[in-house]
Amino acid sequence: MDSVNGSSGTSGTSSASHASDSASLGAQAEPSAAQTREDELRDALESNPDAVAALGALTAAPSYAALSVEQQVEALNAFAATPNLATATYLQGAAEQTLDPQATPSALTPDAGTLTLDGQTYSIRNGELIGADGAVAGSIRNDGQVQLNADTAPRSVYDDINTRVQLRELGPDQQMRDLVNLHAADPNGRLDNANINREMARLATATIAQARREAMDMRVVSDFRSVEEQNALYAQGRTAPGRIVTNATGGSSWHNYGLAVDVAFNDARGQPSWPDNAHWDRYGEIAAARGLEWGGNWRGINDRPHIEYHPGLGAGEARTMLPGYRQGGLQQVWNQLGLGAR
Ligand SMILES: [Zn+2]
Known part of the structure; x- marks a missing residue:
């Protein structure tokens, strides 16, 4: 995942777009650390209009403006680290273009949504799996590793090819949509x-x-x-x-x-x-x-x-x-x- 975001292939053009960005900022002398980080993310997500729009929505929110610069950087880093549907789409495209096994959308966790695992549905909030009773039932990581409280070790939701997995995310239109929807791969053995x-x-x-x-x-x-x-x-x-x-x-x-x-x-x-x-x-x-x-x-x-x-x-x-x-x-x-x- 990092390799995808890190090797966006746009670094050659980034200085040019930085220059035009800061020109449009007008009188401000030094961009803040948050602005610099935002520019980096815009460069990395250049080919993904949906992700750029999601980033724009984040930084335009009044609650974002109220944060300190350090908190803004933190929020931007959290945005980069927790892929949403737009990022998923981007990674999927990157995987198709490069056919690089590293550049796969293998590690997609929605920031908010649901995970259905073998018929049991959990809500996801910031990597935590919340059971029907509202209690934290486990966690899900960006690499697809899930650990339920009953498990002694994390397991990948992908490795057991007969695990039914549905990972859904709340989209920008407030509709739930599938990020991953996997049925049993060998139901007849x-x-x-x-x-x-x-x-x-x-x-x-x-x-x-x-x-x-x-x-x-x-x-x-x-x-x-x-x-x-x-x-x-x-x-x-x-x-x-x-x-x-x-x-x-x-x-x-x-x-x-x-x-x-x-x-x-x-x-x-x-x-x-x-x-x-x-x-x-x-x-x-x-x-x-x-x-x-x-x-x-x-x-x-x-x-x-x-x-x-x-x-x-x-x-x-x-x-x-x-x-x-x-x-x-x-x-x-x-x-x-x-x-x-x-
Ligand atoms: Zn055949």
Whole structure:
């Protein structure tokens, strides 16, 4: 988070905008520490009009004018450290542009709002979680770590991919809106399927957890597919009704060896959907960074939901696994790839 705000890329132009700012201040000789800090924030948030407007609202408030300079600086620092929706939007944009894993909106805490965690809703005030009875029930940090009074240690709301998380913020229009809305990513336990290789499951889980840190609400929709099921799927759109969905015949898809998984995005009701405007590219980037091959990089059928794992082999070499599979099943295939026991 700091790296995003700190490396805004606008530093080259900041001195120019500082000069024009102080010119417009007229007679004032030395800008106060608060004015300097405000200018810095305006530079950092330059590309985010919503955040600049939120900053303007803060500094225009009569209660702000009544503060001492030290208190004003404190208020500005608090504004910078506690992202609101505008900042969230900015960070999201930064993450998309840079594809820098550091520059992710992983650490978004609204200054006021609610957190729903596995069905329990807490109000948030300045990082404190307030239960329905009005008592402080725990805390939430900017990195997504939550600690409830009953917990012995903080836990990340993103790491358990089946935790239902809804983080809402009170917007400038006084309406509550979602910052993060995450449904269970594997409600059918597909990654627990014994026919899915454990390393594949681990990498898929890590990919989804990272996507959740970036507020992408992903869900596993298919896992292992037998050779016979693959042949039936291949027939679809060719010798059977439906649209063509695969170019792989039985034995030539990594799904047939428990080494591929398909995902979707959850819609607002938690149902799988494949919106064109979802952040598929970012998902592919996250998967590739973990050594998975992403179907979105393929020519021919561009298979954006699909990830697969076959260290040392290419996507098109799945078929070379078929003899081993016929002989010794999935375990032999995984042994051949050095993936060990499931
Ligand atoms: Zn697939």
